[in-house]
Amino acid sequence: MQIHVYEQVREVTPADFADYLDPASTAVISIDMHRGHLDDSPDCPCPAPRARDVVAPIDAFHRAARALAVPIVHVKSVLRPGGADDLAGIPAAWRRTFPLHVGAIPNADAHAIEGSRWTEWVTEVLPQDLRVENKRRLSAFYPTDLDFLLRNQRITTVVLDGGFTDCCVLNTAFDANNHNYRVIVLRDLVRGTDDHLEAAALSMVSLHLGLVMDSAALLAQWSVGSRAGR
Amino acid sequence: MQIHVYEQVREVTPADFADYLDPASTAVISIDMHRGHLDDSPDCPCPAPRARDVVAPIDAFHRAARALAVPIVHVKSVLRPGGADDLAGIPAAWRRTFPLHVGAIPNADAHAIEGSRWTEWVTEVLPQDLRVENKRRLSAFYPTDLDFLLRNQRITTVVLDGGFTDCCVLNTAFDANNHNYRVIVLRDLVRGTDDHLEAAALSMVSLHLGLVMDSAALLAQWSVGSRAGR
Amino acid sequence: MQIHVYEQVREVTPADFADYLDPASTAVISIDMHRGHLDDSPDCPCPAPRARDVVAPIDAFHRAARALAVPIVHVKSVLRPGGADDLAGIPAAWRRTFPLHVGAIPNADAHAIEGSRWTEWVTEVLPQDLRVENKRRLSAFYPTDLDFLLRNQRITTVVLDGGFTDCCVLNTAFDANNHNYRVIVLRDLVRGTDDHLEAAALSMVSLHLGLVMDSAALLAQWSVGSRAGR
Amino acid sequence: MQIHVYEQVREVTPADFADYLDPASTAVISIDMHRGHLDDSPDCPCPAPRARDVVAPIDAFHRAARALAVPIVHVKSVLRPGGADDLAGIPAAWRRTFPLHVGAIPNADAHAIEGSRWTEWVTEVLPQDLRVENKRRLSAFYPTDLDFLLRNQRITTVVLDGGFTDCCVLNTAFDANNHNYRVIVLRDLVRGTDDHLEAAALSMVSLHLGLVMDSAALLAQWSVGSRAGR
Numbered sequence: 001m002q003i004h005v006y007e008q009v010r011e012v013t014p015a016d017f018a019d020y021l022d023p024a025s026t027a028v029i030s031i032d033m034h035r036g037h038l039d040d041s042p043d044c045p046c047p048a049p050r051a052r053d054v055v056a057p058i059d060a061f062h063r064a065a066r067a068l069a070v071p072i073v074h075v076k077s078v079l080r081p082g083g084a085d086d087l088a089g090i091p092a093a094w095r096r097t098f099p100l101h102v103g104a105i106p107n108a109d110a111h112a113i114e115g116s117r118w119t120e121w122v123t124e125v126l127p128q129d130l131r132v133e134n135k136r137r138l139s140a141f142y143p144t145d146l147d148f149l150l151r152n153q154r155i156t157t158v159v160l161d162g163g164f165t166d167c168c169v170l171n172t173a174f175d176a177n178n179h180n181y182r183v184i185v186l187r188d189l190v191r192g193t194d195d196h197l198e199a200a201a202l203s204m205v206s207l208h209l210g211l212v213m214d215s216a217a218l219l220a221q222w223s224v225g226s227r228a229g230r
Numbered sequence: 231m232q233i234h235v236y237e238q239v240r241e242v243t244p245a246d247f248a249d250y251l252d253p254a255s256t257a258v259i260s261i262d263m264h265r266g267h268l269d270d271s272p273d274c275p276c277p278a279p280r281a282r283d284v285v286a287p288i289d290a291f292h293r294a295a296r297a298l299a300v301p302i303v304h305v306k307s308v309l310r311p312g313g314a315d316d317l318a319g320i321p322a323a324w325r326r327t328f329p330l331h332v333g334a335i336p337n338a339d340a341h342a343i344e345g346s347r348w349t350e351w352v353t354e355v356l357p358q359d360l361r362v363e364n365k366r367r368l369s370a371f372y373p374t375d376l377d378f379l380l381r382n383q384r385i386t387t388v389v390l391d392g393g394f395t396d397c398c399v400l401n402t403a404f405d406a407n408n409h410n411y412r413v414i415v416l417r418d419l420v421r422g423t424d425d426h427l428e429a430a431a432l433s434m435v436s437l438h439l440g441l442v443m444d445s446a447a448l449l450a451q452w453s454v455g456s457r458a459g460r
Numbered sequence: 461m462q463i464h465v466y467e468q469v470r471e472v473t474p475a476d477f478a479d480y481l482d483p484a485s486t487a488v489i490s491i492d493m494h495r496g497h498l499d500d501s502p503d504c505p506c507p508a509p510r511a512r513d514v515v516a517p518i519d520a521f522h523r524a525a526r527a528l529a530v531p532i533v534h535v536k537s538v539l540r541p542g543g544a545d546d547l548a549g550i551p552a553a554w555r556r557t558f559p560l561h562v563g564a565i566p567n568a569d570a571h572a573i574e575g576s577r578w579t580e581w582v583t584e585v586l587p588q589d590l591r592v593e594n595k596r597r598l599s600a601f602y603p604t605d606l607d608f609l610l611r612n613q614r615i616t617t618v619v620l621d622g623g624f625t626d627c628c629v630l631n632t633a634f635d636a637n638n639h640n641y642r643v644i645v646l647r648d649l650v651r652g653t654d655d656h657l658e659a660a661a662l663s664m665v666s667l668h669l670g671l672v673m674d675s676a677a678l679l680a681q682w683s684v685g686s687r688a689g690r
Numbered sequence: 691m692q693i694h695v696y697e698q699v700r701e702v703t704p705a706d707f708a709d710y711l712d713p714a715s716t717a718v719i720s721i722d723m724h725r726g727h728l729d730d731s732p733d734c735p736c737p738a739p740r741a742r743d744v745v746a747p748i749d750a751f752h753r754a755a756r757a758l759a760v761p762i763v764h765v766k767s768v769l770r771p772g773g774a775d776d777l778a779g780i781p782a783a784w785r786r787t788f789p790l791h792v793g794a795i796p797n798a799d800a801h802a803i804e805g806s807r808w809t810e811w812v813t814e815v816l817p818q819d820l821r822v823e824n825k826r827r828l829s830a831f832y833p834t835d836l837d838f839l840l841r842n843q844r845i846t847t848v849v850l851d852g853g854f855t856d857c858c859v860l861n862t863a864f865d866a867n868n869h870n871y872r873v874i875v876l877r878d879l880v881r882g883t884d885d886h887l888e889a890a891a892l893s894m895v896s897l898h899l900g901l902v903m904d905s906a907a908l909l910a911q912w913s914v915g916s917r918a919g920r
Binding site for chain 2: 089
Binding site for chain 1: 531540542544545546549550588590591594596602603604605607608609611612613614
């Protein structure tokens with residue numbers, strides 16, 4: 001099967017990565033595909049416009065995963081109204097650093113506020129899907145119950161899609177790795193700050209954390225496994 | 231003062247980052263400066279030769295930090311003999327992925343084994359310094375007691391040096407950020423897999439996680455603060 | 461001031477426990493005061509009828525605490541519909557052990573299901589209060605974001621009320637202690653499985669974990685501190 | 691098989707607790723059997739003399755467990771010299787509360803200091819055993835790597851022995867439960883502050899957290915399972 005190692009396509013033997021490829025012990029973690037990043041309006045509080053391109057492909061991949069009984073866990077940032085988590089406490093670092101690069105973000109204070117439209121999902125979330133709705137900073141794992149949930153479901157492999165490749169996706173890949181999950185990041189279904197940092201983050205994943213693959217390649221492997229009666 | 235934002239030098243006002251610059255609430259976290267990465271021999275189990283260049287400069291920075299009563303916390307990977315943490319359990323992902331890029335690592339199984347010479351510090355570790363000696367994967371925070379220790383010492387800012395910029399240092403910066411520490415990564419005192427990934431990791435830190443500075447610039451700020459009677 | 465040490469009233473000097481008594485760095489953690497434990501109906505899924513007696517006194521204490529600007533954090537068990545957290549995963553231990561003592565619990569499967577009436581608060585929850593609504597097992601701390609929230613608010617002392625004294629309250633006191641919070645359990649505002657285990661749990665708190673006090677005694681101390689211009 | 695539920699002997703069907711009884715997925719966690727609690731001298735820094743009675747029986751049980759390939763994990767409190775974890779940081783609560791009951795503890799400041807004789811094991815620790823030597827407060831789980839280690843070894847059931855039943859053992863049982871381990875506390879191999887609190891802690895375990903058994907009863911079940919070819 002084809003994986004991507006530091007921007008190069010590589011052919012590897014699936015049997016060498018069998019522990020990564022069993023849909024029965026896998027969950028898809030879809031990160032921050034909500035209106036607060038993806039809304040196409042001037043008051044979008046934390047714009048990540050590049051990720052709009054992957055909404056439809058992510059939905060298609062999730063449909064295929066559900067058909068194989070792979071659970072989808074949708075994770076998003078939600079902050080308590082009043083700012084106890086962030087602006088009225090110890091503010092998230094990105095509020096001061098990211099504008100040094102992209103300029104002032106006019107509506108940033110509205111980001112992820114519980115109950116606001118900015119927390120609405122943009123991708124399809126079905127009733128049978130699982131939701132983690134208290135991501136507070138960058139990782140899908142801390143301070144959420146994602147690890148507790150995955151362990152309860154006896155999941156040992158996580159497949160990541162969503163955004164930012166070089167921020168929340170990469171952070172989640174690090175955390176999953178440290179908790180001993182096998183990690184796959186889907187190269188075609190993540191988007192970063194820009195092409196350069198997106199590619200670099202995928203290179204880091206490929207060297208230190210797990211497999212970087214296209215979703216079609218993963219589905220092909222899952223399909224082979226299913227046909228083999230696993 | 232000068233910081234680095236996505237490979238550009240930027241002049242910012244120290245008062246805008248006052249919470250990053252108080253030595254009284256700061257600790258230096260020095261990551262994985264041990265013989266298992268830095269030994270100049272063919273059986274070095276996980277070679278990171280680029281970081282040898284920063285051994286002396288890190289020692290010099292630590293001496294200056296100690297003179298200002300900033301605690302130094304040395305963190306390193308140590309694995310239980312017999313492999314219960316790793317090879318005889320769920321093996322660390324890098325064991326299969328990193329060789330896809332650098333080729334087979336002959337002595338990788340000896341990496342970080344408790345009691346072996348590969349866990350010896352290469353930088354100066356003084357009796358008054360603090361040590362965290364059970365890093366098991368990539369982060370200095372999980373599954374160690376680093377957060378517990380820092381909180382006990384009422385530390386709110388961490389300054390990172392050591393290696394790999396694009397792996398353990400970046401992972402530690404993410405974790406520190408998620409735990410609400412103010413994060414500074416010292417650009418001249420970290421080394422990555424190569425120039426490209428090192429620069430990309432520093433760019434990610436500068437956009438999402440905190441300040442990227444040279445150690446001389448930070449010492450200058452600390453010195454100003456000390457003179458001001460803080 | 462009066463505290464309770466192993467079922468004995470003891471007079472101690474407030475100055476010896478000054479770090480426990482500053483309302484400016486304190487939060488009240490109110491545990492599991494919801495309909496799933498307190499509803500007076502035969503289909504209450506996890507009955508804790510003894511705690512009904514403390515609903516009104518807890519509300520009164522919370523009003524007094526709010527008047528001193530002490531934040532109230534209401535924590536409750538909520539489980540994902542479908543059972544991914546519990547019945548359809550690795551079931552909570554109490555489901556098999558507690559009935560060995562109290563007999564079968566007819567509607568236990570309905571306990572804490574998200575969106576059901578069993579998760580409704582019984583005590584007053586005001587808009588300015590804070591809520592942690594993803595307790596999954598016994599502790600208010602794991603796997604929730606309570607520690608993250610308290611740290612963000614620079615809280616260093618927690619005052620516990622609610623139920624069960626010998627289960628979720630005691631567990632939360634242990635966790636708070638391990639995270640270095642100063643812990644106060646309000647003897648008159650917690651209720652246990654029965655008198656015996658309630659008293660034993662308070663004795664354990666008083667020996668190992670912190671102060672056991674009546675709410676009136678704590679309010680008196682807070683009031684003295686406020687008058688002293690703290 | 692016989693278990694103990696709230697001070698009563700109960701006969702239960704092993705098949706109803708099959709997930710508790712498989713030695714292949716079980717580890718023994720032995721808590722704080724070190725000289726700092728058990729030394730029979732006036733300068734013992736944190737005396738727990740009642741637990742001296744279980745040293746030999748614990749050793750015997752561990753030998754039987756090893757014969758069935760059940761790993762033994764010895765956990766103990768160790769504090770950094772200089773007090774950064776405790777006396778020179780945020781002191782552990784018990785230092786002020788426990789003396790309210792037992793009177794001043796003359797040598798308490800020496801408790802658990804790394805490198806001192808007070809950290810020496812009193813029970814047998816063999817080279818093939820596992821050790822967790824950075825317990826800092828009461829739980830064997832936080833802030834240690836015990837959960838990481840157990841997960842790595844695919845352990846899902848923990849059997850607890852050691853001391854104090856109403857303190858570190860009970861806390862560890864709560865934490866294990868919250869992390870979804872099946873929990874067994876060995877009634878004959880734990881000792882508490884006194885008979886009363888020891889019995890109460892075992893009652894709490896039996897209602898909320900798992901099984902309370904005698905070690906002989908557990909060994910008999912393990913033996914049956916082994917004969918059945920498991």
